[in-house]
Amino acid sequence: MELRDIEIFLALAEELHFGRTAERLRVTPSRVSHVIKKAERRIGGPLFERTSRTVRLTPLGKLLRDDLLPAHLQIQQAVDRAVAEARGITGTLRVGYSTPWCADLALQAAKLLRTRYPDCIVRTQEIQFNEPLGPLRRGELDLQISEFPVQIPGVTDGPVLLREPRALMVPADHPLARRDSVSMEDLAEVPLIRADGDFPKSLLDLHMPVRTPMGRPIPHGPSYTFWPETPALVAAGLGASIVAARAARYHNRPGIAFIPFQDGPTLDYGVLWPATGQTQLAMTFVDLLADLTETTTDDE
Template sequence: MALELRSLRSFIVTATELHFSRTAKRLHVSQSALSQQIKALEDSLGVPLFVRTSRMVELTPAGEALLEAAPRILFEVDRAVDRVRKAADGTAGTLAIGSVGTALTSIAPRIMRALRQEAPDLRFEVTQLDTDAQLLALADRRLDVAIVREARPHPALCLEQLVSEPLVVVLPDDHRYANQAQIRPGDLAREHFILWPRQLGAEFYDIIIGYCREHGFSPDIVAEGADIETQLGLVASGLGISLQPAYYSNLRMVGIQFRPLTGSPPVVSLQLAWHRNNISPAVQHFVDTARAVAQTL
């Protein structure tokens, strides 16, 4: 059984008017053409939909049942067509987004808000992952797009810089340097350090180690944390200090202070990453929106 949408629409108008001549005028078709559409619909269903006499037109019980169901059928068809078209132009569907915690406290929410305004039917599945895990997920096509930190080039991926921020010192509230306007890197030589594990982001880890060595010492690493909340909590407990991108100062965590470094501390970049072969319009929308947001910062 195949129902033509045009015949179904004609049926609804006819069932409302209960007058073939008026219906034909409303639909801008001939009365004979309308009769043919209704007849084809009845033949397709195998039941009569109208009782027609010289004086009146009435719905049969089957026609009443169809009149109840037909508007819902057409609504769902129209909605499906709309979703298909929006999916084709990247304004609907689901976008799998990865992000480092740094970006989730800074640029990522701004990008998603801006994209949401442009494409309100596009759904986001956001996963917080470290940089290396995101690169692997992108290469395996488990993520559509990602915001990473100081990522190494990958042959299957496109990497594009979004924003950069300098390293700052994170100190416990009661640390002797907590009230200083700036801190000299050499003054940190005898401090205990809390860092990210190297396997979660080798490039970023090496930036910190290299910076300390440039100033004459190797950091005494007493603890590592797999996420920023753990690391900042360890700093707040007085276990040590940390070097982090300035983005994290947005977290406003109790018990710690963020202080700038003197001189020219390393700049840490957040990058946009996606698979070279991903031609999804939704990914391109995200990339374009991310670029636009980055330009405003």
């Protein structure tokens, strides 16, 4: 059997459907049928039981599948390693993230990268709001997934991966917690918790504005060094925080409530890397991130 014939057989053994197999491999169903019939003639027995409704492996087909799978995987890995070496897709990639949902995305991409390029290593670490760009600018990271926009020298904005509706995290007993939604003007009614540290102005204006759109001052709440302090400060009744709406799934706890905004821009998350450029490994990882978020958006 030729390598392509083996790929068709293994795909059909997994899909158990001629049409899906053909679509997956971008061939015609008749091509799939021809390959299977040719293999059965060469081997001397049926590999599949076919009816108008079902396709099943015969015992002979199961035996062939089980024997071919490890060898086929080895061939794929050998080709992937050669491609990776030729394209420079090797080594260790250091990736930062600022939120749990960015971490989920980074780890999914890392899993895919290791599957395709087993010699690659991805190391991830959390980025704190008190120093959101420090590790990247010091060369401790190759790229990071975090809040947009940044707009500072030495850092390049890559693609936006997620556009999140915003919510206001407030104490559960605050009057705003009884509302179905809030507006940007409502920020004048509650102290806003703020971050200490080197925070780009472009992000401060989105996450911790000092005035409402109509110019009303927003009270200044307590400051935090690390973002995980924020839910505790809110639960204690010391202020509120602008967050992505999905934060309710990651950070909910007694004493706080999440109220969606009816206005204002989204909170965007994307890829940042040093202005000096990317390696081929980093570019491959960014492509995987983009593919994952496109698939997630389509599914939703």
